[in-house]
Amino acid sequence: MGNPFEITPERMREMGYQVIDALVDYWQNLPESKIGARATRDELESLLRDPPPEQGEPFEAVLSQFLQEVLTRVIHVDHPRYFAFVPAPNNYVGVMADTLAAGTNIFAGTWMVGAGATQVELIVIDWLRQWLGMPETAGGLFVSGGSIANLVALTAARHATLGEELSLGTVYLSDQTHSCVARALRVLGFLPEQIVTMESDNQFKLSLSALKERVAQDRESGWTPAIVIASAGTTNTGAVDPLDELADFCAEQGLWLHIDGAYGAAAILSEKYKFLLKGIEKVHSLAIDPHKWFFQPMAAGCVIVRDFDKLKEAFHILPPYLQDKERWGGSVDLCDYGIELSRGFRALKLWMSIKTFGAQAFRDAVDGSIGLAEYAEQILRGMPDWEIVSPATLGILAYRYAPPHLSAEEQDRLNRSLVEKMIEDGYAMISSTVLKGRVALRLCPLSPRATKTDIEETLRRLSAFATSA
Ligand SMILES: Cc1ncc(COP(=O)(O)O)c(C=O)c1O
Incomplete structure (x- = not known):
């Protein structure tokens, strides 16, 4: 029996052109489209539930089912609004790079098997390091996103500060x-009693004075403060x-x-706003997400540790079936610096995007996002009965409709209902949160395709829904 997955080169090209056509149509139509659609589980069960097919069907039919039945029932997180x-x-360059990485199935776990890919990954991480102003000892790797980047970094932090003696260590963070x-x-x-969640100050920041006090108290009580x-x-x-x-405080305290x-x-890319991140160059470890403000397809997060070796100290284990990789001594096996052995070539998309567009394009896009959030704040400040809960900061604005004739609870309900109304309307999507005990709406205009008109019309609709509620 031959290869059951064999496809002729002509057919492969035909399939590829169809996919690219679909992607380009999607991209082109997105700004004029609704933000997407939700669907109930029942609807999707009856639409998509099938027994696993024993026999295949034409690729065109499967592609069409994806386009007609699946893509039409998601909300587009890449939509400009x-x-x-x-x-x-x-x-699009990131999308093409992911296609190449999938099509060549490059393994970026060891130098022996994935030298070229590892070198590219090390270089991209080093570009981030340079932008962040961290020392040359720093290094890191790509993971699937911020959640795993934080987990990997904190594993190194735990190992470096507490070793195997976990039970008395304390960790500090804000609410x-x-x-x-x-x-x-x-x-x-870490057990709940080892995790100290500090109340943030009135600007939603971790309070240094409260932290200092708490660390001192914990030392007195016999804990070992370890990580902030x-x-x-x-x-x-x-x-x-x-x-x-x-x-400075952590350096002084050995945290x-x-x-x-x-x-x-x-935002370190932004000449205008990087001052907000002053001190970032001094940290021991950092999570940064290229699938957010570096405009990469999911999934791409990065972890960078001031002393790259700390990752290896935390993660390295050598089983006999991987011993051959060690003969390439002196090189970097990224599987030794994190959780994953089989690692795809996630760095390719950021490398190709930065090389194709240049860093200036990213700087402009970050400035553009921050500018749009500030523009939204400016408009909202002129709208009666709207309150700014937290001014536009690094591209995020928190605000609230607060007409005085409604109680705080009624206002909360109304604001929450606005999220739903906007989704039903489909022009733009916002989300809500709770700040200082009250519901607030958030607006985070990250897409470089978003315009001032998009912001104006979004706020016009929001205001219309609020006043007609
Ligand atoms: C500040 C922050 N940290 C961590 C995460 C989690 O990142 P990811 O969703 O990539 O795992 C997010 C996600 O939005 C975030 O905003």
């Missing part, structure tokens, strides 16, 4: 830290913790400072 949560606008950090700490075996986790751009409001001061920069660290 997807302003909810953290958008994921990608770029604005992304939930993936709490999950990472749970995975790493700060955010460079919180998901709620874009707030940046006082990185510079935290770095590991980890930064979750999954959302905001990319």
Whole structure:
């Protein structure tokens, strides 16, 4: 029996052209399309539930089913007017690079098998390192996203600070830290009493004075303060913790400072806004997400550790069936620096995108996003009964409709209902959160395809829904 997956080269090209046509049509039509659609489980069960097919059908039929039945029932996180949560606008060079990485199935786990890919990954990480201003000892790797980047970095932090003596170690973060950090700490075996969640200050930042006090108290009580986790751009409001001061305090106290920069660290590219990240160059480890503000297709996150070797110390295990890779001594086996052995070539998309567009394009896009959030704030400040809950910071604005004739609870309900109304309308999507105990709406315009008109019309519709509620 021959290869059951054999396809002639002509047919392969034909299939490829159909996919590219579909992608380009999707891309072209996106700004004029609705933000997407939701669907109930029942609807999708009756549409898509099939027994596993024993016999195949033409590729065209399967592609068409994806385009007609699946793609029409998602909300497009790459839509220019997807302003909810953290958008994921990608770029076409990144898409092509992912296609190449999948089509060549390059393994980036060991130098022996994936030398070229590993070198590219090391170079891209080094570009990030240089932009961040971290020392040459720093290094890192690509993972699937911010959640895993935080987990990998915190594994190194735990290993470097506590070794096997986990039970008395304490970790500090703020109530604005992304939930993936709490999950990472749970995975790493920290118990709730070892995790100190500090109340953020009135700008939603970690308070240095409160932290100092708490660390001193914990030392007195016999704990071993070990790791401080700060955010460079919180998901709620874009707030940046006082990185510079935290770095100095952690250095003085012998604490590991980890930064979750999954959302905001990319703002280091911006000449205008990088001052907000002052001190980021001093941290011990950092998570940064190319599938957010570096406009890459999912999934791509990066972890960078000030002393690259700390990752290897935390992760390296050599089983006999991998011994051959060691004969390439002196090179870097990225499987030794993180959780994954089989690693795809995630760095290719960022490498090709930066080389194709140049860093300036990324700087302009980041400035553009931040500028659009500021523009939205400016408009909202002129709209009666709308309150700014947190000014536009690193591209995130939090606001709220607060007409005085409604109680705070009624206002909360109304604001929450606006998210739903906007989704039903389909022009743009926003999301909500809770800040200082009250519901707030968020707007995060990350897509480089978003325009001022998009912002104006989104706020016009939002206001119309609010006043007619
Ligand atoms: C600040 C922050 N940290 C971590 C994450 C988690 O990243 P990911 O979704 O890539 O795992 C996010 C996601 O939006 C985030 O905004």
